[in-house]
Amino acid sequence: MVQNYVRRGARGTAVVGAGLAGVTAARTLADHGLDVVVFEKSRGPGGRMARRSYGAHQFDFGAQYFTVRDPRTRERLPRWIRDGVVAEWPLRLASLRLDGQRPQGLSGLELLQPSEPRFVATPGMTALCKHVANGLELRRRRRVVGLDRTDAGWMVISEATTNGEHSTDEMRVDGPFQHLVLALPAEQAAQLLDLAPDLRSHAAAVCHQPCWAVMLGVAEPLDLPFDGAFVDAGPLRWVARDSSKPGRPSAESWVLHAGPEWSSAHFDDDPADVCRALIETFEHVAGRSTGDPGRFRDKDATELAAGRPPVAAHRWRYSMADDPLDGGSLWDEQLRLGLCGDWCAGSRVEGAFLSGLSIATAILTAVRRSDAP
Structure with missing residues (x-):
């Protein structure tokens, strides 16, 4: 009707x-x-500035942060900070690479000095869109x-x-x-x-290129010298410790983004297989275990497995414009x-x-x- x-x-x-x-x-x-x-x-509101929570774990599984380069954004930024919806992320940045097939722990790690401040919305990336939309007629x-x-x-x-x-x-x-x-x-x-x-x-x-995103909860903090890293290893292109961002819960939470080529080639894969591929690559280049490998979950699951941190995947059909x-x-x-x-x-x-x-x-x-x- x-x-x-x-x-x-x-x-x-x-x-x-x-x-x-x-x-x-x-x-x-x-x-x-x-x-x-x-x-x-x-x-x-939010679009790809998306947030999802599973129990004590919270994930920005779309846009990770933003930078400010234009005078019009620079003029608006202090207002957002004053309103409590934006904060600078004191990011420990790195790059990770994988040479060959042998596990190399952190031997492929290069710590980077951020060239410009990174900002995030608080308490999640969605918050900025909600703040801007406040009072609008929203259907x-x-x-x-x-x-x-x-x-x-x-x-x-x-x-x-x-x-x-x-x-x-x-x-x-x-x-x-x-x-x-x-x-x-x-x-x-x-x-x-x-x-x-x-x-x-x-x-x-x-x-637009697609992007598979994996949300990974970890029971104990990973002893790694970075909170975000550009990755050149298999399917991975970006990893971030979301729990290091301002205003987030302390439960160890990571977001893993696949590259556009891999996401295109594996667009119709089962989410559990995507989780396995991205997490195994992350563990390989970081030289750390993230938990029970049998806990991969379907992307539509909403209930946490008893006693297990969450693992979930989301497929972005329209990520970055090529x-x-x-x-x-x-x-x-x-x-x-x-x-x-x-x-x-x-x-x-x-x-x-x-x-x-x-x-x-x-x-x-x-x-x-x-x-x-």
Whole structure:
């Protein structure tokens, strides 16, 4: 059944996607007096700035940290720190490599001096998006499946989602909206852009790489001289001791990220096999045991095995953009339709923030132009 929530007159802006780019765009527009509605398929804001907890263990299993290089982010950073949602991560950084097949413990370790500060949201990476989204009208668990454009504006067609599953029995149509922003991975945005072929061609030119992430709880702290490491060994490309980040629980918690090539080749693997491959590689290059090798769990499991720290995997279909744009955002003033996301601005967390600012600026400029006598 389709429920219609159609108004006589168009209202401000619909933003599809509540990652950092989407909520930044919505927050900026709302702060300038525009009426904004955000549609998000998950239960709350965050996108790939994702956090998951299993008992006393907590994991940032998507974006790990962010750096600040742009003056606009640098201007906003003190406010986030003052509000208690961002802190510097005093990261002990390293690189790990594996030469040959013989276990080498930490002989492939090189300690690195971070070239710039790393920052994290607290108490988890999701917190920054939640903070920015506070007070916005957020339609949670609504997956946007279609768009339509009438003389009055944009219509947004969505379906209900529960635990990642969708239900066509709960379809609804919202609108009309004067402006529409798709703050989605490029591939997902392209699927909705039949009415905007030029924007669709730009989005279709960008490809995201997948990434398998493993969340690894350890009963006792690992005696290692680093908290985060770039890895060149088998499937692994990054490992981080998440429990070393500010504001986190003390239970030893590690996140392991596979590289894009391995993640692509093993995209449909069983999560337990992914856990085994990444953890065995981590133990190999670190020269440390992380616990009982029989405790690998399915990615959908939510109950902890009795007396065992958690092990779980998550597959990111859209991780880093392989060929990101650098214009900040894409805006079609005639259609009053825009695209934003980290893939529009260099594929970093800071890029997502700047992209949200960019599309909001484009809309505000269009509003001022239309209001001019």
